[in-house]
Structure formats: C-alpha cells, structure tokens
Amino acid sequence: MFAKSSKINEFRLWGLLLTLFGMGLMILGTAGIVFWGGSTGRVFAAVFMVIGMVSMLASVAIYFWAGMLSTSAVILMCPECGRQTKILGKTDRCMYCKTKMTLDPKQATDLDEDELASISSTPPNA
Template sequence: MLFKSSKVNEFRLWGLLLTMFGLLIMVLGMAGIVFEWGTVGRVIAAVFLVLGLISVFASMAVYFWAGMLSTSAVVLECPECGKTTKILGKTDRCMFCKTILTLDPTHAPKETEPATQQHTPQ
C-alpha cells in the first residue's frame, strides 16, 4: 500500500471523495440546461442532479459514521511524535506520523534487527 493513513482519516477521505463526485455529477448534469438541449437536456439534468444529491447524502452518512466511530475510539499519545491520536480496532496508524500503533502486544509490528555495533581499535 502506497498511502498509509489512520482508519478515521480513511473514512473522512471517502466522505470527501463522495462529496466531490456528487458535486461534479451535478455540474455535468447542468449542461443539459445550459446548452439548451430541450426536453432531453432537462431529463439528463434531472437524472444527474438526483445522482449527485444521492452521492452528497452518502458522503454525509460516511462523515456521520466516521464521527460516531471517532467518539468511541481509544485516545492515546503516540510514542514516536508525542501527539494525541485515536485507535480504531486492534491496530491502527498515528494520524500524524503514520506509526503503527496497537494496544495488544500480540499484534505489535516486528522490530527490525538492531544495527550491529562496530568496535573501533583503541
């Protein structure tokens, strides 16, 4: 996965994408009225406006769901950046520095091998 984010931020991203998609569909639907395509243009405009409205309502539902999940999330301080972040589920990422966080030691990420110490001649 190229982009890594916390689960709450992922939900918010989907809400934003649904909002932008809905508004784009509504703007495209207005072409039926602006370019005066007659009755067919009005039908196209009506269909696209309804589809855009459904997408905006879906984004509102996603934002509401993310807000409800956010209120029940465990709040803790990230050990890497020291900022307060929220965890959903068994593992999650810090909202700021993207460090993998968990409250269950069995789900902790494997540490990389420590660097070998080099001895300098004295």
C-alpha cells in the first residue's frame, strides 16, 4: 500500500481503515436526515447506517483475526534496532524499523557462502 510494514501491522491498518470508513458512512447517513428530512432522509440514513455497521463488523473481525495471529507469531530480536518483534511466516518485516527478516537461512541475503554451506550441511533435526 504505502510503505511496507509487518504483516500484523498491515492487518491492523485494514481494520482501522474499515472502522473509519464505516463511521464515515454512518455520519453521512445521519446527514441525510438533516438535508432531506421526512421519510426520504430516514431511508437514506437507514441504508447508510446498515452499510456502515457491516463495515464496522468487518473491522472487528479483522482485528480479532490479527490478534489471533499475533498470539501464535514467532517472537525474535531485530538485528537492526534490537527490539523484540513478531514474525508471521518465513519472511516478514520488523514492526518498528521495517527491516526485512527471515527464518529461512536460504532466503537471507547477507550470509557468506561459508555460512550457507555450514547451514545446508547440518541435518534439519540438529
């Protein structure tokens, strides 16, 4: 979207955007009563209130999903900023300094060839 960030923060961003969108729609619907009044304004308000409520419920679901993902995420120390961060999947970014991190040594870019050879020669259960 804008600048890359961690996956958990991306989910939270979409939840926040849906919350703001839903609130904006509900306010816009209420403005229909002020401008048109009567039954037309009430129908306009009801439609926008329902759409806004659906958006708000979707944001609650996204926040809940991000929270559940956050509880099972791997916690590790960022090599750049030294803070604890959570990583989802094999690759992710630091939640604070946006440094790319990976749990897979084959995808790491700053390892020497000797380090890669020693990693690939060790058995996976060691």
